[in-house]
Amino acid sequence: MSVLVDRNTRLLVQGITGKTGMFHAEQxxxxxxxxxxxxxxxxxxxxxxxxLDNNAGGKGVPVFDTVADAVKQTxxxxxxxxxxxxxxxxxxxxxxxxxxxxxxCITEGIPVADxxxxxxxxxxxxxxxxxxxxxxxxxxKQCRIGIMxxxxxxxxxxxxxxxxxxxxxxxxxxxxxxGLGQTTAIGIxxxxxxxxxxxxxxxxxxxxxxxxxxxxxxxxGGSAEEDGxxxxxxxxxxxxxxxxxxxxxxxxxxxxxxxxxISGGKGTATAKLAALREAGVHIADTPSDIGAAMAKALx
Amino acid sequence: xKIHEYQGKELLRAHGVPVPLSRVAFSPAEVASAAAELVxxxxxxxxxxxxxxxxxxxxKGRFVEHPDLGGVKVVRGAEAAREVAAKMxxxxxxxxxxxxxxxxxxxxxxxxxxxxxxxxxxxxTLDRASGRNTIMASTEGGMEIEEVAAKHPEKILRxxxxxxVGLRDFQARQLAFGLGLGNDGAKKLVLFLRKLVGAxxxxxxxxxxxxxxxxxxxGDVLALDAKVNFDDNALYRHPDVEALRDPSExxxxxxxxxxxxxxxxxxDGTIGCMVNGAGLAMATxxxxxxxxxxxxxxxxxxxxxxxxxxxxxxxxxTKDPGCxxxxxxxxxGIMKCDTIAHGVITAVKEVGLKVPLVVRLEGTxxxxxxxxxxxxxxxxxxxxxxxxxxxxIVEMTK
Numbered sequence: 022m023s024v025l026v027d028r029n030t031r032l033l034v035q036g037i038t039g040k041t042g043m044f045h046a047e048q049x050x051x052x053x054x055x056x057x058x059x060x061x062x063x064x065x066x067x068x069x070x071x072x073l074d075n076n077a078g079g080k081g082v083p084v085f086d087t088v089a090d091a092v093k094q095t096x097x098x099x100x101x102x103x104x105x106x107x108x109x110x111x112x113x114x115x116x117x118x119x120x121x122x123x124x125x126c127i128t129e130g131i132p133v134a135d136x137x138x139x140x141x142x143x144x145x146x147x148x149x150x151x152x153x154x155x156x157x158x159x160x161x162k163q164c165r166i167g168i169m170x171x172x173x174x175x176x177x178x179x180x181x182x183x184x185x186x187x188x189x190x191x192x193x194x195x196x197x198x199x200g201l202g203q204t205t206a207i208g209i210x211x212x213x214x215x216x217x218x219x220x221x222x223x224x225x226x227x228x229x230x231x232x233x234x235x236x237x238x239x240x241x242g243g244s245a246e247e248d249g250x251x252x253x254x255x256x257x258x259x260x261x262x263x264x265x266x267x268x269x270x271x272x273x274x275x276x277x278x279x280x281x282x283i284s285g286g287k288g289t290a291t292a293k294l295a296a297l298r299e300a301g302v303h304i305a306d307t308p309s310d311i312g313a314a315m316a317k318a319l320x
Numbered sequence: 321x322k323i324h325e326y327q328g329k330e331l332l333r334a335h336g337v338p339v340p341l342s343r344v345a346f347s348p349a350e351v352a353s354a355a356a357e358l359v360x361x362x363x364x365x366x367x368x369x370x371x372x373x374x375x376x377x378x379x380k381g382r383f384v385e386h387p388d389l390g391g392v393k394v395v396r397g398a399e400a401a402r403e404v405a406a407k408m409x410x411x412x413x414x415x416x417x418x419x420x421x422x423x424x425x426x427x428x429x430x431x432x433x434x435x436x437x438x439x440x441x442x443x444x445t446l447d448r449a450s451g452r453n454t455i456m457a458s459t460e461g462g463m464e465i466e467e468v469a470a471k472h473p474e475k476i477l478r479x480x481x482x483x484x485v486g487l488r489d490f491q492a493r494q495l496a497f498g499l500g501l502g503n504d505g506a507k508k509l510v511l512f513l514r515k516l517v518g519a520x521x522x523x524x525x526x527x528x529x530x531x532x533x534x535x536x537x538x539g540d541v542l543a544l545d546a547k548v549n550f551d552d553n554a555l556y557r558h559p560d561v562e563a564l565r566d567p568s569e570x571x572x573x574x575x576x577x578x579x580x581x582x583x584x585x586x587x588d589g590t591i592g593c594m595v596n597g598a599g600l601a602m603a604t605x606x607x608x609x610x611x612x613x614x615x616x617x618x619x620x621x622x623x624x625x626x627x628x629x630x631x632x633x634x635x636x637x638t639k640d641p642g643c644x645x646x647x648x649x650x651x652x653g654i655m656k657c658d659t660i661a662h663g664v665i666t667a668v669k670e671v672g673l674k675v676p677l678v679v680r681l682e683g684t685x686x687x688x689x690x691x692x693x694x695x696x697x698x699x700x701x702x703x704x705x706x707x708x709x710x711x712x713i714v715e716m717t718k
Contacts, residue, residue, distance in 0.1 A: 048654070106553065106556075107556065107557075130553045131553060132524055132551055132553045132554035132557070133446060133524075133526065133551045133553060133554070134521065134524055134551065134554060135554075136451070137446070137451055137452060137453065137483050138483050140451040140483075141451075141452070141482070141483040141484055168623070168654065169653060170653030170654055170683060170684065172684075173653065173683070183599070184599065185597060185598065185599020185600065185603075186597045186598075186599065186600075186623075187595075187596055187597030187599065187600040187651045187653070188597060188599035188600040188602075188603050189599075190651045190653050190683070191600060191603070191651055191682075191706065194651075194682065194683075211598060211599070213446060213448045214446070214448065214451045238599070240598075240599050240602060241602070242448075243448040243449070244448065244449055245448075245449075248449070264603070266599045266600075266602035266603040266606060267602040267605075267606070268606045268609065269587075269602075269605040269606050269608075269609045269614070269615055270602055270605070270618070271585075271587065274585050274618075275552075276583075276585065276598055276601070276602050276618055277583040277597075277598025277601060277602075277618070277620040278598040278599070279552070279553060280448070281598060281599075281602065285465065285466045285469070286466050290606075306610065307603075307606070307607045307610050307706070307707060307710075308600070308603035308604075308606070308607060308706055309607065309705050309706045309707035310707075
C-alpha cells in the first residue's frame with residue numbers, strides 16, 4: 022500500500038514543453054508513471070516524447086492548451102507543476118479549477134503573497150496541494166511525481182515526509198540500503214506557506230496499514246514540526262524517527278529555503294527537537310543515522 | 321531584503337501612511353540645512369538625528385569613537401544638529417544587533433521633533449501556521465516585541481487578514497479600542513492601518529514593523545520608526561525596491577555568491593562546506609558540529625551545479641581566512657557524480673588547495689566520480705558516507 026499516489030495515478034505535467042518539465046516527464050515515464058498529458062498554453066495538439074511508453078496504453082504525451090481540456094480528454098487525477106515562479110500561482114489555481122484532486126508544485130521562488138492567496142482560494146476545494154518548492158512525491162515502483170532520483174527508492178515499510186530535497190534522498194538511500202524501503206516518500210517543501218503539512222502526512226501514514234514506521238525530516242523556521250509532534254503524541258502509535266536540520270544555523274539568516282529562518286527567537290532546532298522528544302519520537306543524532314534509527318525502532 | 325529607516329519612511333509616505341517630516345543627509349552641512357528646513361516647516365526647534373544602519377537597537381547603542389553618544393540624538397536647532405552629525409558620520413556604532421565590530425555610519429535621518437503622548441507597537445507579518453498575514457499591536461511601544469511576547473503575552477493584540485476580503489475596519493477598531501485609543505484614536509488608526517496594509521501588499525513586504533507608533537498631543541497617529549523587509553521571491557516585480565539595496569550593509573562574499581546563483585552565508589567556524597540542497601547543507605553543518613568543529617559557512621550550490629558554479633563556490637569558500645578545511649557533500653540524484661568530480665578537479669586546479677579537502681559523493685555514477693578524484697593526483701580525500709566525511713575533515717583540521 023501507499024499514500025496519495027500509486028499505479029492508478031494518471032499524471033499531467035504543466036509546463037511539459039520547458040526544459041525541466043520535459044526532462045522530468047521523461048524520467049517519470051521511464052520510472053513507470055502513467056503520464057497521460059501535458060499542458061502548455063499555445064502548444065495544444067502537439068505530442069512530445071513520442072518515443073517513450075506513457076504507461077497508459079500508448080506512446081508519447083499529448084499536449085493541451087488548458088488543464089480543463091487535458092482533464093476532459095485524459096481523465097488525469099494528478100498534476101505536477103514546472104512553470105516559472107511568476108506563473109506558478111496561476112498554474113496551481115488553473116489545476117484546482119479543473120478539479121484535479123492532487124497538485125504537486127515543484128517551482129521554487131513563488132512570492133509569498135501569491136501563495137497566501139492560493140492557499141485561501143483552494144481551501145474550500147476538494148484538492149490537495151503538495152509544495153511548492155519541493156522534490157515531489159513517490160511510491161516506489163509505481164508512481165514518481167517530481168524531481169527525485171527514482172532509483173534510490175525501493176518498495177518497503179517506511180513512510181517518509183520531509184521539508185528538504187536532497188536530505189530526503191539521504192534518508193531514503195539509507196532506508197533502501199538497510200532493506201527497509203519506503204511505502205511513499207513526500208517532500209512538503211521549504212517555503213513558509215505550503216499546501217500539505219507534516220500533520221497531513223503523518224495522518225496519512227498513520228492510517229496506511231503497510232506503513233510500519235515514519236521518518237519525519239524537519240528544519241528550522243515556523244512551527245510545523247511542533248504541530249507534527251503534538252499530532253504524534255496524540256495519535257501515532259507507529260515508531261517515528263525524527264531529524265531537524267539547522268542546529269548550527271544563526272538566527273535572522275535565511276538558510277537557502279525561504280522558510281528556513283529563525284526569527285524573533287522562534288523556530289529553533291532545539292525547540293523542535295524538544296517537542297519531538299516529548300512526543301516519543303526517536304531522534305537521529307546525525308543525518309547519517311536516520312536509517313539506522315528506524316531499523317532499531319522497528320526491531 | 322532589508323532597507324534603511326529613511327527609505328522605509330519614504331515608501332510609507334508615498335503610500336499615504338502618516339510619518340513625521342524628515343530628510344536624509346550624508347554630510348554635516350546637509351544635516352544642518354535639513355534641520356533648518358524642518359524647523360521652519362514644523363515651527364518646532366527640536367529635531368532628531370538618527371544614524372541609518374540596518375541593525376536595530378540604535379538608540380541604546382554607542383559609538384566606538386564617542387562612548388557618550390547613541391545612534392539617536394534629540395537636539396535643538398540646526399547648529400546642534402550639525403555638531404552631532406559631525407560626530408556620527410564616519411564613526412562606528414555598536415548595538416545589540418551589530419555584533420562587537422559595529423557598523424560604520426554613512427547616512428543620517430534628520431526628523432522633526434514630535435509632541436509624543438503615547439508610544440505603541442504595530443506590525444504586519446506572515447503567520448506561517450495559518451498562511452495569512454497578521455497584525456500585531458501592543459501598548460508597549462519602544463520595547464522589542466519578542467520581549468513583550470515572553471513577559472506579557474496578553475499585551476499583544478492580533479488580527480488576521482483574510483486574503484479574500486483584506487483587513488476590515490472593524491478589526492482595526494478592535495485593535496484601537498484594545499489599545500485604549502478611544503473613539504477619536506480608533507478613527508485615526510483605522511485610516512492608518514488601511515494605508516499600512518495597502519503598502520504591505522503593494523510592496524510585497526515580509527515585515528512592516530512600526531515601533532513606536534506614536535499618538536501626538538493633538539491626537540495624530542504617526543509612524544515614528546519603520547522597519548520594512550521585503551519578500552526576496554517577489555523582488556522581480558519591484559525593481560524600484562531592489563534599487564534601494566545598500567551593498568555596504570551586506571557581506572561582500574554573500575553578494576558575490578548571489579551573482580553565481582549560489583546560496584551562501586558566512587559563519588564563524590573553520591570547516592568550509594559545499595553541499596547541494598539547503599536541508600542537506602544545514603545537516604552537513606550540524607554534523608561538523610557533532611564531531612566537534614564549527615562550520616565556516618552555509619553553501620548550497622543548488623540542483624543544477626555546473627563546473628563553473630562549483631569553481632565559483634570553491635573560490636568563495638577558500639577566500640575566507642578562517643577556513644582550515646573543506647567538506648564537499650553532494651547527493652547526486654539527477655546530477656551525475658562524475659560531473660561533480662570534474663567540477664571539483666577543475667576548481668582545485670584553478671584555485672589551488674592550501675587546506676585539506678574531503679569529498680563525499682553519493683548517487684548516480686558514484687564509483688566513476690570517486691575514481692576520477694582518486695586518479696586526479698590531487699590531495700583529495702574521498703569518503704563513503706556523510707558521517708565518514710565529517711569525522712575525517714574534523715580530524716584533519718585538528
